[in-house]
Amino acid sequence: MKSPKLNLQTVVLVLIGAGLIALALGGYLTPVSRLIITPFVNAQTWLTQRYTAVRDTLTAPQDITRLRQRNLELEAEYSRLQAQIIELQQQLSETRILSALVDFARASPENQYQAAAVIGRDPSPFLYYVIINRGSDDGIRRGMPVVTQQGLVGRVTAVTAGAARVQLITDPASVVNVRVEPSRADAVLKGELSGDITIDMIPQGADIKTGNLVLTSGLGGGYPTNVLIGQIASIRSRDQDLFQQGILQPVVDFSRLEIVLVITNFKPVDITPLIPAPGVP
C-alpha cells in the first residue's frame, strides 16, 4: 500500500518541480523570484559594505602610509627625471652648438681656435662687452679675434688668468675694416648705441646693393681677413656725400651668444705708431 502512495507523492513532487522549472524557464517566476531575491541582495549588499568598511578601517592606516611613501618616492623620481631631461636638453643644445663650431673650425684649418662660454655681460648699459670663461691660462691674449660658426663677434680687450672681456662689434667704440662683396669695396663698420651696426666710408663709385656680403678686410691688422660679418640691409647714397653709408644685418645673434671661438694664432698688429699725428709732417 505504501509503495503506490510514495510513488504518487514522488510523481506529484516531480511534476511540481518540472512545473516550476518550466515556469522559470518561461519567465513566469521572475516577479516572484525578484520579490524573494531583492531583499536578500539588499541585505547582502549592506552586509558586504559594512564588512568592507570595517576591513578598510582596520587595514587602511598601513596602506595609506605605504602609499604615501610610494607617492613620495615617485614624486622624487619624477623630479629627478625632470631635472635629467632639462640637463640633457641643455647638453643637446650645447652639443649642437659645439658641433657647428667644430665644423666651422674644420672649414678654416689655418686658424687655431679656443672655445669659450659666455658667462656674463658688462654691467654698464653703455657698453657692449661679454665676459668669457677662458683667460691667459688658456692662451688667450689681448686683441685676439672672437668668432662663432656664423661670423665675427668681436675681439678680446682684457684678459685675466681665467676669464677675458670681449668687445662686441656692436659696441659704439668698435671699428672694423671690412670689404663688401662682390664689389670688393673697402669700408668701415661702426657699432651704435642702439645695437645697430653701420657701414660707412664706402666709395661713391662702388656698386653696393642690399644683400651684399660684408667680410673683414684685414686692413689695420686688428682682424684676420675674410671673416663673415653680415649682409647690407640698407644703403644710402647721396650725391652731396663723399661716401655711401648703410646698415648692416649681422649674421651673429648677439643677444643669444652662448659659446664662442677665440682665434688664438692671430697676432693683431698695432699700427698706431705708423699713423702720423695731426700737424706733424
Next chain:
Amino acid sequence: MAVALAFPVMGLLVLLQTTLVSQLPLLHGTADLVLLVIIAWALQKRVDTAWHWTIIGGLMISMASALPFGVPLIGYLLATSAAYFLRRRVWQAPILAMLIVTLIGTLLYHGTSWIALQIAGNPLDFFQVLNLITLPSLILNSLVSIPVFAIISDLAKWLYPETLMV
C-alpha cells in the same frame, strides 16, 4: 661685521648684475642692483658703513666693467652723497627718499659714465643715451628700488638692532 658683510653681498650683486640683470634690458637700459643696494644702505637710519659699501661695490663693478677704471666708483660715491644729503631731509618717508635718490643716483651715475666715455674718446649722442639707456634704466631702477629697500631695511635692522632706553 657690516663692512665684512659688504664683500659677499656686493660680490653676489655683481654676479647677478653681470649674468642676469644685464640680460634683461628695457630698450637698452638695465636695472643697477649695486647702485640700488648702495642707496638703500645709505638711507638706513642707524647705518654708518655706507661709504665702505659704496667703495667696495664701486671697485668690484670697476673691475667687472669695461668703463674707465674708477668711473663706477665715482658714480656710486655721488649717489651715496645724494642719499646722505636727502636722508636728513626726508627721513620720515624713507620709501619716498629711496625713490628720489634712485632718480638722482641713476642720473648722476649715467652722467658720470657719459662724461667719462666722452673724455675717453667714445662720444655718445646725449639724446640717444637719454632715450635708449637712462630713461629705461630709471624706470627699471624705480621698479626694483622698493623691494630692494625692503630687503636692505631688514638687513640693517638685523645688523643694527634698535637699542631700548630703560
